[in-house]
Amino acid sequence: MTRKTFFKESKELFRDGRVRITMIIVALLMGVSIWISARQYQNINEQYKVAKTSERVIWDSQGEKNPHSAAHYGTYAFKPKYPLSLVDQGVDKYAGTSIFLEAHKRNEAQFSAASDQTGLARFGDLTPDFMLLFMMPLIIILLGYNSFTKENEMGTLTLLKSQGISSWKWVLGKWAALFLPILILTTALFMVAGLILSNLKDFGVFDWSSLLWMYLIYTTYYIIFVNLILFISAKTKKSGISLVVSLSLWILSCLAIPKAASNIAEERYPYPTRQEFAANVLKDKKQGLDGHNPWSKEAKLLKENVLAEHGVDSLHKLPFNFDAYRMQKGEEHEAEIYFKHYNYLKDQFAKQSKVYKGMAVFSPYLPTRFMSMAIAHTDYGTHWDFSDAAENYRIATQKFLNDDFAENSAYGNWGYRADANFWKQLPAFKYSPPKLDTILSQNFSNLSILSYWLIGSFALLLFIKKM
């Protein structure tokens, strides 16, 4: 009976011209979105490669120079575009692609793609994640809203009942017929994405297991929607009502609740404004050592401590350049300040994430979105991770430069110049995003919520007693 119902429903669906046209349009849109994303991925990675190489060449060919001048001259940490961003672009567009690394200052990522776009960008982009997160649930609604109501409206329900239909097998047949086209479209999209990614140059950290996990997450998301739409169809008497209720569910789940979650999170755990943040950092910086100011109270104290430690009475008698030493100590103090304030931002971000996770109880969209972005390395978590890695590299670079200045020159010798080959000794910035198992364990709560949604939606199906 399940098989018969499945084939009957599938025939009805595919013989419906509207459904055929919709499926063709969706398949085309998916193809176009993948093609656009693949082009973007290639272009950005080419730019990344060029920028990374040329920036390193510029750094390496500074010639003879004072290391502290080089520290102010600075360099860049570039964020690569990760392969699965082809499927989910996440916050990449808004998060910035490079961080300028210089002395005394931790900079934010800049040159976001969104800042290069016109106001038309507000309409959103045609990306695979848009298709997967928003359009596919709509397709499920289109295909399934009248799954049960039509039997009542067409009058076939009485004949089915008189034939002694088993409600459970009937529901299962309808479930399979609704889920199959969605599964085919999703599988096709992920297969194409996987094939494109495995054939692209510089495909970085792409691995099939991440893609498979993403596929499983989206499949679960669709199963939840299929269950909910069938439940609504079974519990409403008319197709029109079923459609309205289903669309309301979509609006709530995919649009309203995520927006509300964002507003609630921002309201409860606000980030400081840019001005406040800068003022707070400056205030804390002033309370500590300024590497450039030898006359400050902190610098004098440092000088006394260092002299005492080395048992000498003059900075000239120290075995290193105290100016460089002081600047390094200033850097360490400033880095501490930055970590303190950025940790506060991260803390707020973590609290906001908790609000989102709480709201995910009302919307399967939220855990799916977070999981998808995390696996694609396009979430804020990965961006923070990259930002911290860049900061650690900045601190290490400053130490590398200050140490050379301190070890190879004497106190007061601001004319010291490092050898032209010295710059090449600085290791290149390397960043590895979190591995899949780390991401999964970090997103355990999202996985759990999605699982609860899955179990809950199947439980709803059990309540269908239309017969």
Next chain:
Amino acid sequence: MITIQNLTKKYNGQIALDQLNLKVNKGEIYCLLGANGAGKTTTINLLLGFIEPTSGSALINNLNVFEKAKETKKFLAYIPENLMLYPSLTAIENLDYFSGIAGKRLSKESLISFLKEAGLQENAFENRITAFSKGMRQKVGIAIALAKDARVLLLDEPTSGLDPKASNEFGQLLHNLSQKGVATLMATHDLFRAKEVATHIGIMKDGQLKEEFIASDISLHGLEKTYLSTMNYKEVEL
């Protein structure tokens, strides 16, 4: 095959069926006549298990309809006034699906033979139901009953809206089924068709079975007269 004993159904205290007793044996065609609201459809719905009785019992093939709903459905087929099938499926596909629901796995040849036996013209077998007339849909309904090998047939106004030819063909089909031993209970307004096909006729009013005849014992005119007087209608002189 069908035994109804003291069957009563009340809706919010309002009596729809009042202590009905009725029996339809193997090969018999029992026509229930009556005006709208007489309780004919309620009787059929009770036999189908679509509604619960207030009291009384109904047996199909000696199984209580209300206790063994699933089992009794194996023996019966139902054709409502407006048999609705899936419009985007062909006659064969509809027959295949509804037979499948009843647990029958039939080859295409068997499905075709049932449609032939039900009298559907062969060039319509592969056509979608959307273009079918009511008479053609009723024939598919009969094919569904044949495919199910139903021993009991419940019909609710099956000939209303059919043209005389289609109605006559339908009557012939019922006769054929009766020859095979199928017990038929048909609710109808059509006195002429009832007289034509029935072996037994009952007249219902206000949920009660007021009159019961063996069809061959009464003429069409006599049936009409009895019906009108039971309904308290005046016979109009022509």
